[in-house]
Amino acid sequence: MDFNKLNTLKGFMPLHEGEALARWSEEFSILGPALEIGTFGGKSSLFIAAGTSKHEQLVFTIDHHSGSEEHQSGEEYFDSTIYDESLGRVNTLPLMQFNLQQFDESRFIVPIIANANLIAHLWTINLGLLFIDGSHTEMSSQNDYANWNEKIITGGALVIHDIFENPEEGGQAPFLIYQKALSDGYTLHERVDTIACLIKK
């Protein structure tokens, strides 16, 4: 995959963290498919597919495509180009479609348009890698971790994005589930800046 081209897409995954995500996806998708919570425009999904495609393994990616709290009108990351006037809300689905179709590896990506909380209890496929990058409110992050970490196969990976120890640098919700995972017995595999890969024992 052309990472420099991928890096030009609209999204929230810087290149150095995306490259780490691709590496871990290649490593852990030997054990099973990957699943992402928080597709947005598919940028991180494509980094994951760069890795899983080496084993012809799938990436499931879940998003309701209405944006997180910080993407809404008047908030810090509001972007008028992803606001659909006819729907009266943010809609990141067209952006995802536009981005995915530029990369051949997108044939391994299975988008799921849903609230991740709604489908977790029905999900029975063991995951080689789970990537949590949905809403960053404390309750949402805790729900994503509680609902989905049990789907990871033993020896598989839990990847968490936007970990900031210092509250002045960013919200604490991902850091709190990172700490919870460590206290639940996950071990740190590798961390690159704000993204960390933990292994399930």
Ligand SMILES: C[S@@+](CC[C@H](N)C(=O)[O-])C[C@H]1O[C@@H](n2cnc3c(N)ncnc32)[C@H](O)[C@@H]1O
């Ligand atoms: C920070 S963005 C994801 C960024 C993306 N991973 C990237 O690297 O470009 C968070 C996304 O999570 C989605 N989201 C928030 N809560 C969700 C939920 N409960 N279920 C599904 N998607 C959710 C939002 O719609 C938003 O697109």
